[in-house]
Amino acid sequence: MRTHHCNELRSANIGETVTLIGWVNSARDHGGVIFTDLRDREGFTQCVFRPEENSDAAKLSHQLRDEDVIQVTGKVSARLEGTVNAKIATGEIEIVATELVIVNKADVLPFQLDKELSNEDLRMKYRYLDIRRARMTRNLRTRHRVTKATRDFLDEQGFCEIETPILSKSTPEGARDFLVPSRLQAGHFYALPQAPQQYKQLLMVGGIEKYFQIAKCFRDEDLRADRQPEFTQIDLEASFVDQEDIIGLVEGLLGRVFKEARDAEIPASFDRITWKEAMNVYGSDKPDRRFEMKLTDLGEVFANSSFKVFSGALASGGVVKAINAKGFSGITTGQVEALTQTAIQAGAKGLAYIQVRGETVDTWRSPITKFLSPEEIEAMKSALQVEPGDLVLFGAGPWEQVCEILGRVRLAVAAMQNLLEGNEELNFLWVTEFPLLAWDEESGRHVAVHHPFTRPIKEDEPKLLAGELSTDLRAQAYDVVLNGHELGGGSIRIHEGALQTAMFKALGISEEQAAEEFGHILDAFRFGAPPHGGLALGLDRLVMLICGEDSIREVIAFPKNNKGSDLMSQSPAEVDPKQLRDLRIQTVKKPGTPTAPAGA
């Protein structure tokens, strides 16, 4: 139906007769002659309908409206001098049409395609039109390049892509599952997988050695922020490997992906930092290191302070830390209030600060300087390299909490200061040695930080086996971070029954419970499980960052909104009562209150 795409023709083609097909991007009447920009997936070509070439076609061209689908045959001609359009690849030529077929007329669109649209509901309702916009088309094609480069690279490395089930089993650990009622086995349910974790480990037991999958995963969470109920991960696992092998593999993979999808060279290997160091210095397990503003420990400065908020925190085993926001002493009262809210949401009682307006303390603005001795102030200035114009922000309390509070304040300050405006850096980082266990106040037990199959570091293995539990135990678990976003993470796994049993015990999972919920995994470990480990990368976020977008919804063809709805197809929806009868389920209006038997 075409001889060329709309981005192909150049001066060298002048004189050729060609056929193009696509959408009318615009139709303009210049002195009774219609000019259109014809658009297809690849670009634009100007077509002109002159009565002297074909009077019927010229007449018909007056009916053209935006987004009509048309087929144009004509001769490639040079544009008149002064009408060359350098903005498009075919700007030197135009098609002088000899034939015009209107393939499909279009109604007036609900929104214009060449303008950014802030009404996301409208975009989503007409997603098939939204996708026609150059930005969305480009994003989806970039996503394709990312998955293609991933598959090419992993295939070359000997990895085998294997599909694991979507109709899977509910696992009690982890997030909330989506359930699928079974009709053939009434009262029983499949669950959609949160990740193919168990399957990929079982493939390692199965001797596959190198597995990957670009896998759909599902979590039935409340959809705050930028989450989707279904998301995609690049999931990989290998046998006979250690952490170094996985790290090297993923660095190679990301290098290939950024090269092919964004034409960017990234470092062959990334910096590494332990989780403890990341928390201590950046107050985050996914530090954004494109700017400094590090957390500085002030324990020595305030150990004996008469300011009890500081000295009291230290006395009870906590810390006092601060960040220096260079040049931000002019912060507004509203901004201070916003930062204080950020700190409070992270668990602080308030936020102590000093606006360092001049050289001397009397020029400063702060609610706390009056409590500090001149020696403390000097020591603090020295520790933080304070200069006039700076803003100092403090945290005091338990170590991890203070780190988190200041980590969030640090990011909020950077946003207020526009520190990253125009910054094109791609700052990759490995965060290693995550804790193995965390303490869950609510249930009064340890929980797995990564998941129950994560291996402790060699040095801490005996402690786990001996039941000497603490949150100091470190795991062979690692995250890869880009510009403050977690791209993905993984771990080396436990492959021996004894160590796995010790881990379940550490998590307060009884033998019976373990046998019931993880029986097949424990069984598998008895039959010659190889050492193995892996990692998963969040594809949606990776593509989002490569495309320079702020939301994963911009890189998903048909995303759900924050109520889990697809506004285009109107899903989820009510269903025919017969479908529920077949499944032997019924809906309840309030917990425990049955509706009338469905359709009975």
Add this chain to the structure above:
Amino acid sequence: MRTHHCNELRSANIGETVTLIGWVNSARDHGGVIFTDLRDREGFTQCVFRPEENSDAAKLSHQLRDEDVIQVTGKVSARLEGTVNAKIATGEIEIVATELVIVNKADVLPFQLDKELSNEDLRMKYRYLDIRRARMTRNLRTRHRVTKATRDFLDEQGFCEIETPILSKSTPEGARDFLVPSRLQAGHFYALPQAPQQYKQLLMVGGIEKYFQIAKCFRDEDLRADRQPEFTQIDLEASFVDQEDIIGLVEGLLGRVFKEARDAEIPASFDRITWKEAMNVYGSDKPDRRFEMKLTDLGEVFANSSFKVFSGALASGGVVKAINAKGFSGITTGQVEALTQTAIQAGAKGLAYIQVRGETVDTWRSPITKFLSPEEIEAMKSALQVEPGDLVLFGAGPWEQVCEILGRVRLAVAAMQNLLEGNEELNFLWVTEFPLLAWDEESGRHVAVHHPFTRPIKEDEPKLLAGELSTDLRAQAYDVVLNGHELGGGSIRIHEGALQTAMFKALGISEEQAAEEFGHILDAFRFGAPPHGGLALGLDRLVMLICGEDSIREVIAFPKNNKGSDLMSQSPAEVDPKQLRDLRIQTVKKPGTPTAPAGA
């Protein structure tokens, strides 16, 4: 953890010190010295533990049992003359071990890996062990090669892989949906997609032009025969194309796939046959043409027969047809009975046959020859080229029914005669011009043969628009067939609102119903939908045929059994009542009878 894989070392490596890791495939004691075949994903290498090299390792080697994971370091050595094993790639050498690490001990396996196992339940329960068998590993790797070749080819052709949602919308047309209750919108349900049909058409409206996806699809059907509740298809769609374009594309795709996954050259283009011809000649819409035994029309022969079963069928507008099973006059009574059952299951009342034992009718064995005149017998012999030793099988009745009956009988006879034993032919075929509509007796209306978006052939378009409905209307729908298996099918779609409306009307779908169920598709057609069409290939079956397997379960890592169960992970399973409360659903024991409110 290794320097080489277990298939790599050759005589050229003799003298090198290497490290291998893998599973003990067997351990044998020869005069106090242990020999093992060490196995990894790639192959086998013999290792020998001589006390003179390392007495500790030699001692430890006596503990080795099948499927232990071990790491062996040693020197590559020539095998003694007479002990070279030509069956394995590394058969010229062995590793004389200097170190042995038992990485993970294995219990005795529930079954042996080197024997075929008929107990499929046992295989499925321990699927992770079943996958260690060479055949399963090979199948899964072939599957990976098929998907990789597919992606490479379609990427080169400008196709863009786009993920469509798994949490999708229930569609009333088609098979039964799996449902997923929504927690955020109680009483509402997602459905798992039976195919990404609507999404891919909407992507065409979105200007993507060339889409593909290796897509998970779901059908909640009773799992007779070789079906799975979730299956995978190679799904593709393109704009500005006609049937020729899709056919050419898929021929190229299959050529690439068979080359890369099976090293087989297949024809650059496949034969084509219309649906009508396929039914008429082979009695099947997916004919196996690797053998003849064509259906022959005997209408002229029996038009005036005194055998009323034949002449009556003809008089009422039906047909009389027969097949000649060459050389099968010696069929047993039991086989005749089995063929008769096949015919009856296909809708016949019985199965008329002639065992042509000799030249003359008096030597024949048949329940019907006594009713036939000598002229009829001569004409039949001539039409079917009957020779002594043949078996003739008849069908009489309505055309489509007779075709189907004889088509199934034809396949059953070929199986009884072992006609395809040792046949390595790959016989590809396009079946075109499927009917647009079928008549559904039960609902008393026409239904879509392919789906409601399928386009009629140009010639039949006016009839559909005018509401002149019949099952004679032909569609631009096509199937690709390999050796009697449907590999896949597709169609050119309707892209105009008026034609789609006529199609819905033909299917008895009211305007309100169409608006409710397909509103977004009908909307989309108003905004400049391009002409488009596509096809989907069943990946599981394609890989099964490439691997030479008889069941798709042999090419799926973790399949379900015919009750929809995964015996390994025990899914589907009962769930925590809290999960159901969160979803505001409850199970009912019998339709209409609520259980006690879940956990209340």
